[in-house]
Amino acid sequence: MTVDELVARAVDADRRAIARLVSMVEDASPLLREVMAALIPHAGSALVIGLTGAPGVGKSTSTSALVTAFRAQGLRVGVLAVDPTSPFTGGALLGDRVRMQDHATDDDVFIRSMATRGHLGGLAWATPQAVRILDAAGCDVVLVETVGVGQSEVDVAGLADTTVVLLAPGMGDGIQAAKAGILEVGDIFVVNKADRDGADAVVRDLRATVRMTERAPGDWRQPILTTVASRGEGIDELVAAIEAHRAWAVDSGTAQQRRVRRVRDEIQAIAIADLRRAIADLHGDERLDELARSVLAGEQDPYVAADTITAAMR
């Protein structure tokens, strides 16, 4: 099958074609260039919602509940679970599948996990490309779920139109660690497992921190919601908050700014990946090891070694 045929099928929402295209992204296929060229005219209309938070806060359960809510509105939904760490996608993803199985027989829900470990800086270009596939395949909403404490959750914020940050009571140090990174990226905060002890404290804590954030008139005021996603409680309010953020983002011009930034980051990531490949082609592992050994031997510093590489590129 040619790339054009494959893309045509994906645009017709053929599940196998969509899956094959996402696999091509995962594998960093050399055909991606052709794939993206063919997809571009069909993409651009999906609302991209990022869900992030520390492990154990209930991301998959929340995602599943959101899928149910959007399906009730008759929307077609794509779910992309990005696992930036690992090629072995054992426990975590099995868990996802169990939670997602409510939607397994729904033709208007497309769920896909994607591992991007292996290509350096892969998350930066692979995630927007996978989103573009689901978008072009007619998904009205694409939910991007990232296992995230660290770089990855910040990245998903750049990617999404609206970023939902999940927290939960009883996460110990995790919450503290997470809070530092998430405050700047969340458009909406959700304290999930709100029926558990300690939920009030998390809400109070968040509220105090959000209140301290400087905000100009007309800026988005991040709401703090509570949910029990496993029972669907609070999900309608979450959907309403997502819609309110969307409306604000369109009115304020933020929506378009974010999309421009997103594509700009993707373009830069592709360019960097190309340059990285060019470095490897030009120098080879042997030559790079030789440079590294001379730095280890104290014969030159790493900046001088890096100059050798960049000079050869130009």
Place this chain on the structure above:
Amino acid sequence: MTVDELVARAVDADRRAIARLVSMVEDASPLLREVMAALIPHAGSALVIGLTGAPGVGKSTSTSALVTAFRAQGLRVGVLAVDPTSPFTGGALLGDRVRMQDHATDDDVFIRSMATRGHLGGLAWATPQAVRILDAAGCDVVLVETVGVGQSEVDVAGLADTTVVLLAPGMGDGIQAAKAGILEVGDIFVVNKADRDGADAVVRDLRATVRMTERAPGDWRQPILTTVASRGEGIDELVAAIEAHRAWAVDSGTAQQRRVRRVRDEIQAIAIADLRRAIADLHGDERLDELARSVLAGEQDPYVAADTITAAMR
């Protein structure tokens, strides 16, 4: 003060000079090139130990217990807590400081947190450079602690001579999520908080997984230890395991291979950062936004846009 003077003081273990040099790494100072050139002759002898694991497993407590153990051997110890997420280093680092305050008055312990969010791909070159500073300042052991689920914990493995992966019972989904990423990076596994319910199950689980890993004769057999770091239990055994791994790594040649790889990664990261800067200088935000907007409008695909960038570089 000139760079040479500053480096000379750091090599003499002057705490303020060391702190200033680490800040220069954090700020991506243009003087780093000079700093690294001056440091190179003094560095290379420290044993670098990575500690990683999900939030809440007790990384800081374990680090602190290891500091005590190495100090008892008369070694000079550096601790680098790398927070890849965030410029606001609120809760997490305050916690660290509290746990670390046992060592606050010890002149032979140097503890430093480093935030690297802000420079793209910063962790890749900033962490080895901060390690080099502590190494050149006469630390016999440098403990690098990363808050990590995700890319960052894999990175620290590339950086360290020996990587210790911490787990703890009662972390829910976190453990599962973590396990996937950590099995390939850990040289030593530690189940901390071993006095809590569920510790046995975590050990059993890990043991079963480690047993399934393919291993050639002569390969390192990852030990699984238990600790209660808050009471110092199991720390002597952990130190012994670190020493055993070190001996194996030197004998097998792995130690040298890892160091070569580490410097190679650093050189590449510097080269990539230089190229990234060159892209920004050549094109400017306005031009990059323009390219992004034309992709959004469906006029070109991101690969063609990236070609424009890389072509201009050469």
